[in-house]
Amino acid sequence: MPRLPKDAVPEVKLDASGGAVEISLTRDQRRELFEAPDSTVMAVVELTAKKYTGTAASEEKAPQVVVRVTFAETARTPDEERGLREAMRAMFRRRKLDGTLDEVGPGPRDPSLYLDEITERLPSEAEFRTHMDA
Numbered sequence: 001m002p003r004l005p006k007d008a009v010p011e012v013k014l015d016a017s018g019g020a021v022e023i024s025l026t027r028d029q030r031r032e033l034f035e036a037p038d039s040t041v042m043a044v045v046e047l048t049a050k051k052y053t054g055t056a057a058s059e060e061k062a063p064q065v066v067v068r069v070t071f072a073e074t075a076r077t078p079d080e081e082r083g084l085r086e087a088m089r090a091m092f093r094r095r096k097l098d099g100t101l102d103e104v105g106p107g108p109r110d111p112s113l114y115l116d117e118i119t120e121r122l123p124s125e126a127e128f129r130t131h132m133d134a
Contacts, residue, residue, distance in 0.1 A: 004063060008062070008063060009062065010052070010062060010063040010064055010065045011062050011063070011064045011065075012064075012065055012067055013064055013065070013066045013067070014066075014067060014068075014069070015050060015051075015066050015067065015068045017068050017069070018069065020045070020046075020068075020069045020070055020071055020072045021043065021045070021069050021072045021074075023072075024043065024072040024073050024074045025041065025074055026074075026076060029041050029074060029076075041074050041075070042074065042075040042080070042081045042084040042085060042088075043072050043073060043074040043075070043084075044072065044073050044084065045069045045071065045072045046069070046070050046071035046072070047067040047068070047069060047070070048067060048068050048070040049065050049066070049067055050066050050067060050068045051065070051066040052064065052065045052066070053065075079118070079121070080118055083115070083117055083118035084118070087115050087118075
């Protein structure tokens with residue numbers, strides 16, 4: 001695997017394969033995205049590095065890595081969407097905070113608080129296995 005100098009930050013590009021996202025969308029979500037151009041769908045995605053382009057030390061171009069969405073799940077209820085948005089905001093606060101200022105207002109900074117709240121209402125792994133074995 002290539003190693004970058006400590007001060008190098010690669011550009012990240014998303015490849016054209018959207019299969020994982022497409023199969024996680026419901027029929028209604030697909031129709032809404034088509035019919036309402038500014039509509040949104042909240043999703044949890046897994047990104048996998050698929051290709052990289054290094055650069056010579058003499059080049060001024062940044063190195064690049066191409067990622068693919070290899071797994072995705074979309075929020076299907078207003079509660080799931082609200083929870084994912086809150087988790088995203090909490091993750092943003094965590095990323096932006098440097099110990100002095102919360103740039104988006106007061107509130108919990110731990111995204112797991114929201115994710116736990118969402119997942120406790122969803123089927124557990126044991127419930128899923130029982131369903132699959134039936």
